[in-house]
Amino acid sequence: MGVALTRSAQWTAAGYGTRTLEITPLNEAILKEIIMFVESFIYKHPQEAKYVFVEPLEWKTNLDPSAFESGYIVSETTVKSEEVDKDGQPLLSVSVPHIKVRSFGQLSRLLLIAKDTKLKEAQACIEANRDPVTKILGLDYNTKKEDTSVVNILDKITKDEDPESEIKMKLGMLLKQLDLHLLNHSLKHISLEICLKPTIVKNDIELLKHFSGKGEQTVLESIDYTSDYEFSNGCRAPPWRQIHGEICYVLVKPHDVETLCITCSAEGVFLNGGKTDDEGEINYERKSEIYKDLVTFLKEKSAKFSENMSKQDVRFSGEWKKKEALKEAPKKEEAAALQKALPASGKSVLEKNQINFGKSQMTKRLEPSLNWKATVDFKKHKSLLRDTQEEKHGGRLERSGPPVSHRRAQLVRKSAEKIEEIISGSSSESEEDEEPPDHRQEANVDLPSEYWQIQKLVKYLKGGNQIATVIALCSMKDFNLAQETCQLAIRDVGGLEVLINLLDTDEVKCKIGSLKILKEISHNPQIRRNIVDLGGLPIMVNILDSPHKSLKCLAAETIANVAKFRRARRAVRRHGGITKLVALLDCAQNSGELAQSSLCDARDVEVARCGALALWSCSKSYMNKEAIRKAGGIPLLAGLLKTSHENVLIPVVGTLQECASEESYRAAIKAERIIENLVKNLSSENEQLQEHCAMAIYQCAEDEETRDLVRLHGGLKPLASLLNNTDNKERLAAVTGAIWKCSISKENVTKFREYKAIETLVGLLTDQPEEVLVNVVGALGECCQEYENRVLVRKCGGIQPLVNLLVGINQALLVNVTKAVGACAVEPESMMIIDRLDGVRLLWSLLKNPHPHVKASAAWALCPCIQNAKDAGEMVRSFVGGLELVVNLLKSDNKEVLASVCAAITNIAKDQENLAVITDHGVVPLLSKLANTLLLDMVGSPDEELQEAAAGCISNIRRLALAIEKARYT
């Protein structure tokens, strides 16, 4: 079982590189194939099924002994098969949870017993037995070796004329066939993932050339390759760039933009660094995002292109379809060539197998590569046929972009082929090469029934008037649109473009129906991208102006779903969506003069809610944050904060929290008196709302005035009391974050102490996720700047967990922990505990941490430790290599590190012996170098701490120099 995997490890390193199998469609497909092979083994090869493996396959099973029935001796925790080998050992034995299997017959039975958990068992078996062939056949047949030619195996057999060897050999063959089959199978998966090919690119460029030239009507002024030489594989990129998947480079001059130098690569199309002037060399570096094809790229870059393209569209798409049809053929050919090339080495084996095992079903399934040529021609013929058919109906063709028609064309062809296949009764081989347009469909050849039902509904959307359309839309809504099958089915039958086209009509009912569906299916990330690719966003943005409130709401909600990725957010902004969304927030304006009173009716509130929801999604991009602010969004958001509708407040606060990362927002939030409302909503019942409010406070409380405002509006008490509920970790992280930032102000710390927050914080030092820990420790670090709190933390037993956290790896956490430990170390009594827990050594070893922030923070923390430890000098010397490490840090080029290390050296040097050691390590020249370049600047720094450290350092240098002088003369 699973012999192939030893081979397959070569081609799916990603899937099999780790110890467990990843759950990918490819792996699943492979496992299914293996299961099929093993399950049918007992019937197809009864003789071989009895063969006893050299070593048992062992793994941990999830099966319960009670699942085994007749043919097995079952006890509570063990199972033994009645079938035994010649020594009387059972061929299958289980002692929960371990299972040992020693023949294919038993493996087949086991899979039958496993029923639904088949896949799991197979996976567990393969994960546990990385080289099953060796276990089954013995070391001699190890397939991991490269020389697994038949000759070798034949040699073996002729040498020892043992009947078992013959079976062994047969098994070897069978497993090898499986191996090849799996290779072929997975190749198909892999070949689907390549998106652009030289032929496709070439066709696109030629077609665009056809529509380029002087004049207003053309799509481009010019489009040219940078190189005239075309390699035999269709690429024009130099070979060393082809390695990176690059196909060719084109210079494009659109009407309205400067000449663009573009790289076409297998991953897509992007802007490169352009031609360097002198030598005509190309700067290959990527300068833009990657687009899926040339047309999409140009549409994004040139408005004129986009405009003229849509004018040409009808004419163009016809043309494109023809090209598309031609494109299909070479694609197939390429896939065929790939498939042929790879298993070529195994082919001789294969042909031999056919002679030896004529009966075997397997061989038949492995044949198709011989028939490629014929099927390709067949296809060409068919696509031509389709073309003429399409031309007949030409008048009815919908307007749609080329990439879209591609998929639809494939679908049309697919169904056409189905019919033809039935008629001509063509062989099963053509089934093998027929590749459905989408991988997900390939995994399960039987399409779910929803697929056909949805296809039918889409037909009505296309060919019906508004009555039929509304009916079809309403019944489509009845499908479980949260399910991926349905979402993709709508897309794959071409429903997405129809739904988007409907948004462009005057029919309000159709628009509402369409948006209701788009809103649901746009939860799927793929669909989001498709909607953007099909140009859905500008249309939805336009709908935001509609007088129909429900329509506006639906459009905004859909935008909120779609704008979850960067390109979509940018599209919303570029089409003026941000301004329109901000306008939705204006309740008073929405309901006209009637609602001049601040009372908005429920539907206006809903409009505002949807607008805020969309802005929340959009606000993840910096440019959008700016756009929201410029559109006057902040006062409107502030106004909405006064409502009591939780479902409005959440997106509003969410948006504010997102935007508060910008300084301009923080200032505005202060000015618009937003803090007051954030504080108020901390006491809301809704956990999500509390979380976002705390998060917003966390973002804003970097500012001192804001921290004071939080206190003045009574925000500290609710924050402290929220600490007691630790089940919701997201909220806890936000709350502790807010507390951390607020406790930067001393007055706030006093309040927190009053509310017993410090004790609670100490309690949170264990068993919390890192996001929470960072904030808790940060807050404690701030609190411990005061004597009372240091005592408090010690009395609550906070030192031990803090020191324990010094061994972590999270950078942010380490920075905070070192700071907190340093703050505690100011207290001699706490210092004793730290010393006892070996905290100083831990701090010292953090000087080796790769992150400069951690290094610096650790060095700062060492200062009070050295000051307050008993026998500090002895302690420091006890760290082997510690002093050298510190001195060497003076070579760092990070100012923060330098400053902190200088401070540490100041303290270290107070001990005579240590001073001698660091002198030996060459501290003086290093320091004097710093004194010239850096320390003098630092003495003039506005940061008092830095000033002090730098000045202390200079005085130390002087003392050091004096000491050395003295030593020289005595």
Next chain:
Amino acid sequence: MAAYFFNHLRTFCVVAGVLPWSHSVGHRVVNSGISGNPGHIGLELGYLRIVRCVEATLGMDQKTLKKLVESISNTVKNFKKSEVECLLRLFHSLVERANVRLNNFGLDRNAFRAILHSIFGMTDDMLMNRVFFAFDKDNDNCINAKEWVKGLSVFLRGTFEEKLKFCFEVYYLNGDGYISREEIFDMLKNSLCQQSSEEETDEGIKELVDITLKKMDYDNDGKISFADFEKAVKEERLLLEVFGPCLPEAKNCIDFEALAFRHILTSSF
């Protein structure tokens, strides 16, 4: 009284010339297909007619009118008395224009359809017939004053429940209280683009009928009862006018009210 009216009518006529929507009149052609948008030509006709209608009401018997207003106002709650009066005057003049027969004072089907088309922007002949039958409660093939006001109350001010009932009445024709499969077929038969053959189109419509029944026939008896209809529409408001538009669009209603109740608004200033 007459003088009072006359005065206002004069101002009305002057003002009407610069009505906000009058400038957009007549530039667009009624388009068929998916955007069966009521064109503005119809509106203009309706507007002209109403103007003339209200002039004609001057000759009406004041006493009879008052009585009628009283009795109708008792049953139709959606309108104020003054509004009912306006509607009645309008009705009278519409009837007068459409050659009255003495024994059967009211609007016949053709006259009513003309109104539906020109004032409320409806386009589908079959549906307009059905709306006529829904207005004509006493089945005398003629809409009398009371039916007129009642019908309009649903059109202009109907609650969701009233509209629901009205639409259902429009859609079931033979009076058995159900919308049958055949009726649905009849109403949907023009809803698909002509495909290559008639059979194919028929087949497509049959399937559409099945889809509709699957969606709306909750008790699976092969026809849509009022309970079915109500449940389906409450679940999805888009299904209110599922078999074709039979209620005027909001914009048409607003325009109509602005016009019909114009002198109430003017006199209140």
